[in-house]
Amino acid sequence: MGGRFDRLFEALMDAAEIVDGFIQRVARGGRAKQSLSVVGGLMAAILLLFALAPGPYEPQIPCPVDGTVGIGLAPPLWWVGGGPATSVLSSIGLDPNSRIVYRVLLGTVEEEMGVVGTARGGRGRENLVINLTEPLLPGTAYIWRVEAENRLKKRSSGDVWTLSTRDLPEIDLFEADRSLVGLGDDLTLRWSVADASQIEIEPGIGPVSLRGDATLSPPERVTYTLVARSFAGESTASVDVEVLPSFIIDSMAAGWSTAVDGLGSRVLEIWAVPGADDDATRISIDLVPGGWAGITKSPSRRGGGLDLSYTDGLSFSSRGIGYDGALEVWIRDAAGTVHGRSWEEGAASMNWTRHEALYKEFDCIEVDGRRCTDLALDLSNVSAIYFVVIDREVHRSGTTGWIAIDDLAAFRLEGEAAKI
Numbered sequence: 489m490g491g492r493f494d495r496l497f498e499a500l501m502d503a504a505e506i507v508d509g510f511i512q513r514v515a516r517g518g519r520a521k522q523s524l525s526v527v528g529g530l531m532a533a534i535l536l537l538f539a540l541a542p543g544p545y546e547p548q549i550p551c552p553v554d555g556t557v558g559i560g561l562a563p564p565l566w567w568v569g570g571g572p573a574t575s576v577l578s579s580i581g582l583d584p585n586s587r588i589v590y591r592v593l594l595g596t597v598e599e600e601m602g603v604v605g606t607a608r609g610g611r612g613r614e615n616l617v618i619n620l621t622e623p624l625l626p627g628t629a630y631i632w633r634v635e636a637e638n639r640l641k642k643r644s645s646g647d648v649w650t651l652s653t654r655d656l657p658e659i660d661l662f663e664a665d666r667s668l669v670g671l672g673d674d675l676t677l678r679w680s681v682a683d684a685s686q687i688e689i690e691p692g693i694g695p696v697s698l699r700g701d702a703t704l705s706p707p708e709r710v711t712y713t714l715v716a717r718s719f720a721g722e723s724t725a726s727v728d729v730e731v732l733p734s735f736i737i738d739s740m741a742a743g744w745s746t747a748v749d750g751l752g753s754r755v756l757e758i759w760a761v762p763g764a765d766d767d768a769t770r771i772s773i774d775l776v777p778g779g780w781a782g783i784t785k786s787p788s789r790r791g792g793g794l795d796l797s798y799t800d801g802l803s804f805s806s807r808g809i810g811y812d813g814a815l816e817v818w819i820r821d822a823a824g825t826v827h828g829r830s831w832e833e834g835a836a837s838m839n840w841t842r843h844e845a846l847y848k849e850f851d852c853i854e855v856d857g858r859r860c861t862d863l864a865l866d867l868s869n870v871s872a873i874y875f876v877v878i879d880r881e882v883h884r885s886g887t888t889g890w891i892a893i894d895d896l897a898a899f900r901l902e903g904e905a906a907k908i
Contacts, residue, residue: 543642544571544588545613547634554649560719561623561653565592565605567634567646570613584640585611592618594632598648601631609636626720627655657684657716662725668901669706669731673842677702677712677727684716684723706731730901737787737794737802737873738896741767744783747874753779761892764805764840768894775813775879775887782816782876783893793822797868799898801846802829804875807837808891813881815891817845818853818874821866828853832880840894 551566552559571585588609595601605618624630629652637643661680669675678701681687687696690713692704704712712727740763746755756772773781787794802817818828827850831843847867852860873896879887 541574541584541640541642542572543640544585544636544638544644545569546644547590547636547646550632550634550646550649552651554647555651557652558654559651561626561721562620563624563651564617564619565594565632566615566617568613569609569616569634569636571611571636571638573611583611584638584642587639589637590616591635591637592632593635594630596628596630598631601633604632623721624653626653628653654718654720655683656721657687657718657723658682659714659716659723659725662714662727664712664727664729667727667729669729672705674703674705675729677704679714681714681716684718686717687714689714735799735899736895736897738785739766740769740804740894740896742769744769744785746781747784747876748781749776749779751779752776753781753879755781755783758783763892763894764842765895768805768892770890770892771875772890773877773888775877778879780816780876780878782874784872784874786872787870793869793871795868796847796870796898798900799847799867800901801844801849801899802896803842803844803899804896805840805842805894806831806891807840809838809889813877813879813887816853816874816876816878818872818876819847819850819865819867819870820872820874822869822871823863823866825863825865826853827851827865828874830878844899 545568547567547569549568552563567590569588569590571588573585574583590607590609591603592605592607593601594604604620604622607616607618609616629650631648631650633648634646635643636645659679659681661678663678665676665678666673677689677693679687679689679696680699682698684698687698688694689696689702691710693702693712696702706729709731710729712729714725716723741760744758746758748754753775754773756774758769758771760767761770762768769783771783775781796819802819804817806815808815814830814832816828816830818826820826827847829845829850847865850865854860875891875893877887877889877891
C-alpha cells in the first residue's frame with residue numbers, strides 16, 4: 489500500500505512543480521491572493537482528474553490464440569494492450585497511462601502461475617510481446633494471462649488463456665537383432681519413429697527415414713544412438729552391441745589330417761578351396777550308418793599344447809552340401825579328455841556361415857572307446873581339435889557329401905585377446 493502512495497505523491501509533486509511555476513509568475517504580477525485561489529482550484533481539479541483517470545485497457549487478442557495445441561517449447565507470447573489518454577493530464581505530462589507495465593503469468597495450474605516476463609507500453613492500442621527465457625515442457629498444457637498496471641497502480645487483467653506444447657518425437661522401436669556378434673559378422677538395426685522431422689543414427693549411419701533397417705558389421709564394441717528431432721525438441725535411444733574379438737587359431741588352408749571311426753567311414757579327399765577370406769579346407773566324406781569321419785590337427789605351441797584358457801569360445805565358418813548329418817567340433821586336452829559341440833542345422837548351407845560357441849556349451853565326447861569322466865577339459869593344454877561329420881540318424885545307407893571349413897578362431901567376451 490505504501491508503494492501506491494509513494495507513486496501518487498511523486499505524481500503530485502510533478503504537478504506541484506508546474507503549479508509553483510505558475511504561482512511565481514502570478515506573484516510577480518502582484519496578484520498573490522487571486523493566485524492562491526487559482527492554485528487551490530487547480531490542485532482540486534488535478535486530484536479529481538487523478539481519481540477519475542481510467543486504468544489500462546484489459547489485455548486481449550492473445551497470440552497464440554486461446555486453445556492453441558502443438559506449439560514449440562519457446563513460443564513468443566503476443567497480446568494487444570494500451571490505455572485511454574486523459575487529455576488534461578496529458579497536456580501537463582501527467583497522464584497515468586503514458587507508461588504501462590505488463591506482467592505475463594504462466595503455469596500449468598492457476599495456483600502455480602508465475603511471472604515469466606514483463607513488457608512496457610503506453611497510450612493507445614498496441615501490440616506487445618515477450619520472449620520466454622526458459623523453454624516449456626513438451627507435451628504439457630499451460631494457462632497464461634497478462635496483467636497491466638499504469639503509473640497510478642491502476643490495474644486490469646486479461647482472461648486466462650490456454651496453450652499446449654507439442655510432444656517430443658516418439659521412438660517406437662530401436663533394436664538390434666543381435667547384441668553379441670563376432671568380429672566381421674553382420675547385425676541388423678531396426679527402428680520406427682513418430683512425430684519427427686529429422687532422424688540420425690550414429691556412428692556410421694547418419695540421416696534416416698522414420699522407419700527402416702540397416703545391416704552393419706561393427707569392428708569393435710559400439711553403442712548405436714538414434715536421435716529424433718522435431719519442432720518440440722529431441723528424443724534419443726541407444727543400443728549396445730558387444731563385438732567378440734576373434735583370434736585365428738588356424739586359417740584352415742592346410743596341414744589337417746583325417747580322423748575316422750574305424751567302422752568303415754572314410755574321408756574321400758581333403759583339398760584347399762577358396763574360403764570366406766583366403767583358402768579353406770574342404771573334405772568329402774562317406775559314412776557308414778551311425779559312423780563319423782572328419783579332420784584333425786594338433787595346434788601345439790612351444791612347450792606344450794595350445795593355451796585357450798584366456799578365451800571363452802571358438803568360432804569358424806562353414807559351407808557344404810550333400811551330407812545328412814551333424815557337424816561337430818571336438819577339443820582334446822593333453823590328458824585325452826574330449827569335449828565337443830554339435831551343429832545339426834545351418835552347417836551345410838550353400839553360403840559361408842559363421843558359427844560361434846562358448847566352451848561352456850561343450851559336452852564330454854566318447855572317442856575311440858574312451859568313456860566320459862568327470863574331469864574338466866584343460867583348456868590351458870589343448871592337444872588337438874577335430875571337425876567331424878556324424879550320422880546321428882543311423883541312415884540305412886549311411887551318408888555322403890562334402891563340407892568346407894574356414895578361419896578357426898578363439899574369442900573372448902570382453903577385454904583383449906589372450907596370446908594364442
